[in-house]
Amino acid sequence: MLGGKPVRTEIFPHSNSIGEEEKQAVIRVLESGNLSQYVGSWNKDFYGGPSVRQFEKDWAEFLGVEYSIAVNSNTSGLYACIGACDIGPGDEVIVSPYTMTAGAIAPLIYGAVPVFADIDEDIFCLDPKSIEEKITPRTKAILVVHICGHPTDMDEVMEIAGRFNLKVIEDCAQSPMSTYKGKNVGTIGDVGIFSLNYHKHIHTGEGGMITTNNPVIAEKVQLIRNHGEAVVEGKKTADIYNTFGFNYRMTEMEAAVGIEQLKKLPELIEKRISNANYLSKILGTLPGIIPPLVKEGCRHVYYQQAFKFKKEIAGVGRNTFVDAVKAELPVMRLRESTPIMGTGFAPPLYLQPIYQQRLHKCSFNCPRYEGNVSYERGLCPVTERMYFEEVFTHEYMRPTFTKYDLEDVINAYMKVYENLSELKEYEAKKFLAG
Ligand SMILES: *Cc1c(COP(=O)(O)O)cnc(C)c1O
Numbered sequence: 472m473l474g475g476k477p478v479r480t481e482i483f484p485h486s487n488s489i490g491e492e493e494k495q496a497v498i499r500v501l502e503s504g505n506l507s508q509y510v511g512s513w514n515k516d517f518y519g520g521p522s523v524r525q526f527e528k529d530w531a532e533f534l535g536v537e538y539s540i541a542v543n544s545n546t547s548g549l550y551a552c553i554g555a556c557d558i559g560p561g562d563e564v565i566v567s568p569y570t571m572t573a574g575a576i577a578p579l580i581y582g583a584v585p586v587f588a589d590i591d592e593d594i595f596c597l598d599p600k601s602i603e604e605k606i607t608p609r610t611k612a613i614l615v616v617h618i619c620g621h622p623t624d625m626d627e628v629m630e631i632a633g634r635f636n637l638k639v640i641e642d643c644a645q646s647p648m649s650t651y652k653g654k655n656v657g658t659i660g661d662v663g664i665f666s667l668n669y670h671k672h673i674h675t676g677e678g679g680m681i682t683t684n685n686p687v688i689a690e691k692v693q694l695i696r697n698h699g700e701a702v703v704e705g706k707k708t709a710d711i712y713n714t715f716g717f718n719y720r721m722t723e724m725e726a727a728v729g730i731e732q733l734k735k736l737p738e739l740i741e742k743r744i745s746n747a748n749y750l751s752k753i754l755g756t757l758p759g760i761i762p763p764l765v766k767e768g769c770r771h772v773y774y775q776q777a778f779k780f781k782k783e784i785a786g787v788g789r790n791t792f793v794d795a796v797k798a799e800l801p802v803m804r805l806r807e808s809t810p811i812m813g814t815g816f817a818p819p820l821y822l823q824p825i826y827q828q829r830l831h832k833c834s835f836n837c838p839r840y841e842g843n844v845s846y847e848r849g850l851c852p853v854t855e856r857m858y859f860e861e862v863f864t865h866e867y868m869r870p871t872f873t874k875y876d877l878e879d880v881i882n883a884y885m886k887v888y889e890n891l892s893e894l895k896e897y898e899a900k901k902f903l904a905g
Pocket of ligand 1: 544546668678679
């Protein structure tokens, strides 16, 4: 960053788990001519075609859960779960501010109000203590996110939910095979949702999978997925609350890809964990760098490797530090627009205009809503400190990275540490220059 020769210019290996197996699976679907088999009325194809049903069966067995319901994204899966938990106008759902946008929007879709609780400063998932503080007579559910691949403190969450009679929805988009005391996430709460979009551990291009042991929730999700209002009469569904449906259907091609991807998941996760452990062990020796904590009895699956950076100890600011490390390594983008290393992870959701301006008027001005939710700056101090000051993430632990690649990553960090005094001067000058 200050003009020397970078540690590495050779591009890192591209992450691609799509191979011959997926190709053949898609060809088989194409040759059948049956790219989707759903019918939005009560007939045998209400549940989709053979690949969708096989993928659901495989997923349920793999996770050890009664029902798996394929959808076209984790986002639509979240919406379906809010609906299936009978949430509606006047209700509140406790959500995390430190995640991707969809988790907090889901309640709004059904006219309910998202209430943000703060996160745990070690694992960045919702903090049970903060959850409990946010409960009101209007609270209907807790939507936890096993963020970055580490599970939430589920014993505490389930205990609170039991005491206040709340549903627990688990957003597992970043955490397939993440376990809490031996149990897979997505099988502990009332319902879980996994993402199969292109960025996730395994993918079908776009896609999602809902998991539950509750037959009532499973049925509602199936109805919401596929035009439920046109189905309930023929199906003789007794409880039709929130069963008006959307089209959240997964195609046969995506499901065929998913069947093959699922077989690869254990190996992909194992490689990620071993790479992350190696990087954590060495980078954790650098003063001021705190590698991700893995709580006892938990498996972290490292969708992101999220470190904390203590500028009081290192002597330079987090953003300067991250810029310096990135300058030592080849520019690499995981997605078109996202670099492989970044600061903050996710800006606190409540600071977005939709909350600041209460743009979803039907939820906030609803005559049935008797609360007065806050979205002020300062609402979740831990989240704000993590985002604005402490957390940085990288994805140098991706499964395609070899030992040789990891050595270059380590050398980049080490080189920056060896030149911290120069970096401090640079930062001071930049500060003075305004
Ligand atoms: C990726 C992601 C989503 C959205 O998943 P899609 O399948 O793209 O809709 C939701 N929540 C979290 C935590 C995610 O990481």
